[in-house]
Amino acid sequence: MNTQRAPSSEFRLLATPLVIFLLVFLGFPAIVNLIYSISDVSFETLRRPKITGLSNFVAVWNDSAFWQATWFSLRFGALTALLECGLGLILAIFLSPLIEKRSWLMAILMLPLMVAPALVGLMYRLVLHEFAGPVPYYLWAWFGASLSFLGPTSAFWTLIVVETLQWTPFALLLFYMAYRAIPTEVVEASAMDGARRWSLLWYIELPLMAPTIAVALLIRFIDGFRVFDNVYVLTGSGPGGSTASLSIYIYEAFFKQGAIGKAVAASVILFVVSFAVLYGLNVIASRRKGVLK
Amino acid sequence: MTLTTIRKGGLLAVAIASLLASPAFAKVTVLGWPGGPEETALRAATDVYNAKPDVAENDKVELLFFNRDGFWDKLQADLAAGSKAFDVNLLATYSIGRYAPFMEPVELSGEAVSVYGDAVLKTMQYEGKQFGVPTDLSLHFMYYRKDLIDALMKDDAAKAKYAEISQKHLGKKLEPKSPDEWNWDDYAATALYFTQAVNPDSPTRYGTVLQLKNLLFNMMVFQSLPRAYGGNWMDDAGKITVNSEAYRKGLETYKLLYDAGATPRDSLSYEFAEANAAYASGQVAAMMQWNAAASDLTSKEKSPTVAEVTDTVAPPAGPEGRFTHIHGLGFGLNKNAENKAGAQAFIKWLSSKEAALTYARHNGAPALTPDVVAEVAKERPDLVKLGEFASKYGYVMNGGTSAKALTVYELQAKEFTGYWSGQQSIDDALANTEKGMAELLK
Numbered sequence: 149m150n151t152q153r154a155p156s157s158e159f160r161l162l163a164t165p166l167v168i169f170l171l172v173f174l175g176f177p178a179i180v181n182l183i184y185s186i187s188d189v190s191f192e193t194l195r196r197p198k199i200t201g202l203s204n205f206v207a208v209w210n211d212s213a214f215w216q217a218t219w220f221s222l223r224f225g226a227l228t229a230l231l232e233c234g235l236g237l238i239l240a241i242f243l244s245p246l247i248e249k250r251s252w253l254m255a256i257l258m259l260p261l262m263v264a265p266a267l268v269g270l271m272y273r274l275v276l277h278e279f280a281g282p283v284p285y286y287l288w289a290w291f292g293a294s295l296s297f298l299g300p301t302s303a304f305w306t307l308i309v310v311e312t313l314q315w316t317p318f319a320l321l322l323f324y325m326a327y328r329a330i331p332t333e334v335v336e337a338s339a340m341d342g343a344r345r346w347s348l349l350w351y352i353e354l355p356l357m358a359p360t361i362a363v364a365l366l367i368r369f370i371d372g373f374r375v376f377d378n379v380y381v382l383t384g385s386g387p388g389g390s391t392a393s394l395s396i397y398i399y400e401a402f403f404k405q406g407a408i409g410k411a412v413a414a415s416v417i418l419f420v421v422s423f424a425v426l427y428g429l430n431v432i433a434s435r436r437k438g439v440l441k
Numbered sequence: 442m443t444l445t446t447i448r449k450g451g452l453l454a455v456a457i458a459s460l461l462a463s464p465a466f467a468k469v470t471v472l473g474w475p476g477g478p479e480e481t482a483l484r485a486a487t488d489v490y491n492a493k494p495d496v497a498e499n500d501k502v503e504l505l506f507f508n509r510d511g512f513w514d515k516l517q518a519d520l521a522a523g524s525k526a527f528d529v530n531l532l533a534t535y536s537i538g539r540y541a542p543f544m545e546p547v548e549l550s551g552e553a554v555s556v557y558g559d560a561v562l563k564t565m566q567y568e569g570k571q572f573g574v575p576t577d578l579s580l581h582f583m584y585y586r587k588d589l590i591d592a593l594m595k596d597d598a599a600k601a602k603y604a605e606i607s608q609k610h611l612g613k614k615l616e617p618k619s620p621d622e623w624n625w626d627d628y629a630a631t632a633l634y635f636t637q638a639v640n641p642d643s644p645t646r647y648g649t650v651l652q653l654k655n656l657l658f659n660m661m662v663f664q665s666l667p668r669a670y671g672g673n674w675m676d677d678a679g680k681i682t683v684n685s686e687a688y689r690k691g692l693e694t695y696k697l698l699y700d701a702g703a704t705p706r707d708s709l710s711y712e713f714a715e716a717n718a719a720y721a722s723g724q725v726a727a728m729m730q731w732n733a734a735a736s737d738l739t740s741k742e743k744s745p746t747v748a749e750v751t752d753t754v755a756p757p758a759g760p761e762g763r764f765t766h767i768h769g770l771g772f773g774l775n776k777n778a779e780n781k782a783g784a785q786a787f788i789k790w791l792s793s794k795e796a797a798l799t800y801a802r803h804n805g806a807p808a809l810t811p812d813v814v815a816e817v818a819k820e821r822p823d824l825v826k827l828g829e830f831a832s833k834y835g836y837v838m839n840g841g842t843s844a845k846a847l848t849v850y851e852l853q854a855k856e857f858t859g860y861w862s863g864q865q866s867i868d869d870a871l872a873n874t875e876k877g878m879a880e881l882l883k
Binding site: 191192194213273276277278279280296297298299300303382383384385386387388389390400403404405406 | 511514517518520521539542543653654655656657705706707709710715718719721722724845847848851855856858859860861862863864865
């Protein structure tokens with residue numbers, strides 16, 4: 149097929165709306181953010197920030213709450229990503245024959261995804277309440293005692309379970325699609341060569357699903373790392389800030405403390421680190437691609 | 442698509458947009474506190490105002506509400522952006538300093554002092570200027586189970602057990618007293634006595650329920666305890682005084698009750714609603730709670746287990762007296778209001794006796810002087826107590842209306858809950874709070 153390159157003037161004209169859109173909706177806020185991050189700024193001085201250098205970055209760097217929130221987000225993101233993808237993978241493989249025959253099952257399994265995360269937080273606040281919730285009620289009725297689901301030692305794990313229950317169906321959906329896309333000829337050929345079920349899974353199916361697994365892990369880690377809604381509704385930032393994620397830290401610094409410069413500086417640090425990590429992963433992936441070629 | 446169709450569609454879009462944007466065309470637009478008794482009361486008062494023959498068509502009031510969640514943050518952003526969407530906006534004692542730069546002082550009616558009294562009017566003042574009319578007052582009651590306390594007072598064996606428990610946990614032998622005579626040690630001893638983890642024969646699972654979530658409003662409930670021991674945020678010279686024996690006593694009392702199991706283990710995630718649910722279950726003997734909970738906890742329909750056996754008194758006393766935190770919700774004037782004269786006229790009327798009585802008769806919670814509250818005492822007996830407690834025991838901490846007051850509460854919530862949950866020592870919690878407050882209130 150012959151392709152013709154558009155003249156450069158026409159190309160520029162066609163690209164102009166997109167460039168304007170990016171400049172207005174991404175470029176402008178990014179520049180304002182950079183200015184605020186090096187300024188002494190409050191709600192009263194939003195239009196006339198006073199440049200103060202890197203003091204906001206120093207304040208964030210020296211703030212133990214920032215590191216506590218970073219550690220929480222890293223742990224939360226990593227653990228929920230692993231659990232959701234692990235469970236999603238197991239469910240996708242084991243439920244695949246069933247879903248294939250009864251496709252409405254998939255619709256039911258996807259239901260948790262339809263609920264807003266803030267609503268999930270509210271729901272569990274009620275479900276786990278010692279005097280109003282069904283779970284503690286039956287624990288008291290059957291065992292004469294109940295776990296302290298949102299106490300200082302268990303709140304983190306309760307949040308992990310709540311997040312995992314809501315988002316495992318997302319991983320299940322991705323893995324089911326990837327599993328169904330494995331060419332049947334390959335599976336049949338392996339079976340004819342004598343591969344048992346476990347070998348088939350380990351040496352054929354999982355390697356073919358690996359790109360999907362990597363993408364799912366990345367998406368779920370990013371989602372878990374930036375968690376806000378359900379954690380904020382369920383435990384707030386927790387006693388002593390123990391369940392404050394980075395998003396909650398930034399929100400509280402901005403709105404609750406009115407420390408706009410500090411909040412924006414924290415978000416800039418977060419952006420730079422995230423960009424570096426993603427760039428690094430991209431470089432590694434490109435090198436692997438090169439090696440495979 | 443023909444040109445006519447496009448034109449018709451455009452006209453329809455303009456008509457829908459006009460309908461949706463109707464509040465923007467209001468004569469005087471008032472941004473209220475949505476979804477509770479405050480909204481009901483404001484609607485009733487507004488109807489009375491709009492029906493007045495001397496209120497010009499251009500000065501009629503229309504109401505605007507948005508969600509309670511994040512209300513103050515959204516209001517902050519709107520005011521800072523110079524919003525003209527409302528002429529009059531909601532205001533709270535603890536946020537006056539934060540919003541004052543975007544508002545204007547107001548003039549109240551000549552009746553305001555006789556209707557509300559000076560102490561209540563002060564909850565809407567900042568740097569000596571009146572920034573709002575105080576329509577609703579919030580303070581704390583101690584809710585308690587009178588059936589349980591009466592039974593305890595009549596039983597000699599129970600009294601002996603009570604003395605034994607107080608000796609063991611508080612280091613002094615105490616006798617049960619009537620709740621209106623309690624000091625904070627009596628409260629702690631009673632809470633321990635009615636806790637099954639401490640006293641297996643207790644009829645309730647917990648003696649009290651503390652609101653320990655890392656949340657600024659919970660610090661308002663807590664601080665009446667240190668205040669009764671002389672605690673304050675800062676002295677008259679502006680020196681931060683939070684690292685004191687008074688705050689130490691308050692923090693340690695809460696910690697003692699939490700560690701002894703006198704309050705649910707999940708209390709560290711409890712706020713208003715959770716504490717109410719715990720008390721209404723009948724498994725709690727006494728608690729400090731906002732006056733706003735009174736109607737629910739004494740309603741047979743809403744709290745059938747405890748409604749008929751619940752009574753309220755002011756929070757317990759300390760060596761310096763008996764105190765309850767007070768703060769007001771009210772209405773002030775947006776600096777960017779488009780109809781300032783109309784807005785000012787509505788605010789002036791809102792501070793009159795007629796408006797206050799209308800507001801009180803429709804579920805509002807204004808703190809009225811004894812003469813005025815007498816006129817609605819039959820319909821609203823709870824307002825009698827509200828006015829009495831506010832004038833006798835009400836206080837605002839030094840710095841409690843400053844621009845950073847909310848941030849101070851946030852700081853205290855983080856540090857104090859860190860201590861109660863065992864993440865840091867009391868020395869660190871107090872030192873961090875003092876350091877942070879010195880920075881915020883300098």
